[in-house]
Amino acid sequence: MSRQDRMPRGVFRAALLGLTGIALVAFGRPADAQALDFNFYRENIEPMFYRSRGNFQPPDPGNPACVMCHTWQANTPMMLQSLEENDDGSVYWTEAQSRQNFAAVSRLVMPGDPENSRLLRTPLSPQAGGSAAHTGGKFWDSRNDPEYRMLAEWVGAAAPMAAAQAPEVSFEFFQACVHPIFYQVTPGGLACANCHGAEFAQADAQVSWGNVQRLIEPGRPTQSRLLMHPMHPDGGGDYVHNGVRRWRSQNDAEWQMLAGWVNGERTGTMCGL
Ligand code: HEC
Ligand code: HEC
Numbered sequence: 001m002s003r004q005d006r007m008p009r010g011v012f013r014a015a016l017l018g019l020t021g022i023a024l025v026a027f028g029r030p031a032d033a034q035a036l037d038f039n040f041y042r043e044n045i046e047p048m049f050y051r052s053r054g055n056f057q058p059p060d061p062g063n064p065a066c067v068m069c070h071t072w073q074a075n076t077p078m079m080l081q082s083l084e085e086n087d088d089g090s091v092y093w094t095e096a097q098s099r100q101n102f103a104a105v106s107r108l109v110m111p112g113d114p115e116n117s118r119l120l121r122t123p124l125s126p127q128a129g130g131s132a133a134h135t136g137g138k139f140w141d142s143r144n145d146p147e148y149r150m151l152a153e154w155v156g157a158a159a160p161m162a163a164a165q166a167p168e169v170s171f172e173f174f175q176a177c178v179h180p181i182f183y184q185v186t187p188g189g190l191a192c193a194n195c196h197g198a199e200f201a202q203a204d205a206q207v208s209w210g211n212v213q214r215l216i217e218p219g220r221p222t223q224s225r226l227l228m229h230p231m232h233p234d235g236g237g238d239y240v241h242n243g244v245r246r247w248r249s250q251n252d253a254e255w256q257m258l259a260g261w262v263n264g265e266r267t268g269t270m271c272g273l
Contacts, residue, residue: 034159036106042098044150045105049080050091053139069136076135078119079104103236107223112160114152124148166219167264174212175205177271178261181254182208188244192230221259222250231255 049066072079081097093101109117115129123139124130130138140148182192182200193200201207215226222228222236231237235249247255257271 034111034157036102036109036111036158037154038099038102040154040157041102041105042095045154046093046098046101048147048150049101050083066136078108107225107228109155110160110217111158112156114155117151117155120148120151120155169216169218169262169264170266171209173261173266174209177257178212179205179208180271181258186244186246190244192244192246216262219263221262224262227255227258227262 049070052065066078067080067083070076070078070080071082073082080101081093083091084094084097085091105119108119114120118131121129121131122134123136124143124145125138125141126132128140128142130140139145143149143152179200182196183202185191193202199208199211201211212226215229216224228237230244230246231250232245232248235247235252235255237245237247250256250259
C-alpha cells in the first residue's frame with residue numbers, strides 16, 4: 001500500500017468515543033496456559049511507555065516517550081490511551097485505560113517468545129538482533145538493557161503456543177474464501193483493495209498470500225492484524241484503522257470464517273469450499 005493512498009486522519013475518531021473496557025479473548029489456548037500477566041505488565045512494563053527519553057527541545061530532538069508517538073491520535077501501531085494528569089503534573093493511566101493498553105500491547109508480542117516479539121525487536125538495535133528500522137529510533141543497544149530484560153521476563157513467563165497448536169494455515173482456503181473478500185465492497189462503499197491494491201494483489205492470490213503472512217498469527221485470530229485491524233473497537237478491534245470497519249463484532253459470520261481459516265480449518269462453509 002502506498003503512503004499516498006492514505007485517507008484523511010480522524011475519520012474514525014467519533015467511533016472512539018465511549019470506549020470502555022475491551023474484553024481480551026484468548027482463542028484456541030488451553031485453559032491452563034499461562035497468559036500474559038496484566039499486573040506485572042501494569043507495574044513494570046507500562047511505565048516504560050511514558051518514561052521521557054531525553055530532552056526533545058531543539059537543537060537536540062532527543063528521544064521522546066513512546067506514548068508521544070504511540071497514541072490512538074497518531075497513526076502508529078501500539079495505540080496507547082491518552083495519559084491522565086495529576087495536579088502536580090505527574091501522569092498515569094487508570095486501570096481501565098491500562099487494560100486497553102494491555103490489549104493493544106499484547107498483540108505485539110508472542111507469548112513465551114520474547115526474541116520474536118515485535119515489541120522487543122522494534123526498539124532494539126539491529127546489531128543486537130533487533131529489527132532493521134524503527135521510525136521512533138532505537139532505544140536498547142543490547143538484550144542486557146534493563147528495559148529489554150524486564151520485557152523479556154514478562155513475555156517469557158507466558159506459555160508459548162505448543163507446536164501442535166500452531167496450525168498450518170491453508171492456501172486453498174485463502175484462495176477460495178479469503179482473497180475474494182478483499183475485493184468485495186463494504187457497507188462504507190469501499191473494498192479493502194481500493195487502498196491495499198498492491199498488497200492484496202487481485203490478479204495473483206499467490207502474491208497476496210505472501211503479503212498477508214505477516215498480518216496473521218496461525219492459531220490466534222485475535223492476534224492477527226488482518227482480522228483485528230478492520231474490526232470495530234467495540235468488537236475488540238484496533239482503535240484506528242484509516243480504512244474501513246468491516247466487522248462489528250467477533251460474532252460476524254465472515255469474521256468467524258476468517259478465524260476458522262487462521263485456526264487451520266480447511267473448509268469454509270461460507271464460500272462452499
Ligand atoms: C518519534 C515517534 C516514536 C517514538 C518515540 C516511538 N515510536 Fe514506535 N513507532 C513509530 C512509528 C511511526 C511506527 C510505525 C512505523 C515503523 O515501524 O517504524 C512505530 C512502530 C512501532 C512498533 C511496531 C513495529 C511493527 O512491527 O509493526 C513497535 C512495537 C513500537 N513502535 C514500539 C515502540 C516503543 C516500545 C517505543 C518506546 C520505547 C517507541 N515505539 C517509541 C514511532 C515512534
Ligand atoms: C480507505 C482506505 C482503506 C481501506 C478501504 C482499507 N484499509 Fe486497511 N489500511 C489503510 C491505511 C491507510 C492503513 C495504514 C494506517 C492504519 O493502520 O490505519 C491500513 C492498515 C491496515 C492493516 C494494518 C497493516 C499493518 O502493517 O499493521 C491491515 C491488516 C488492514 N489495513 C486491513 C484491511 C482490510 C482487511 C480491509 C478491508 C476489510 C482494509 N484494510 C480496508 C487504508 C484502508
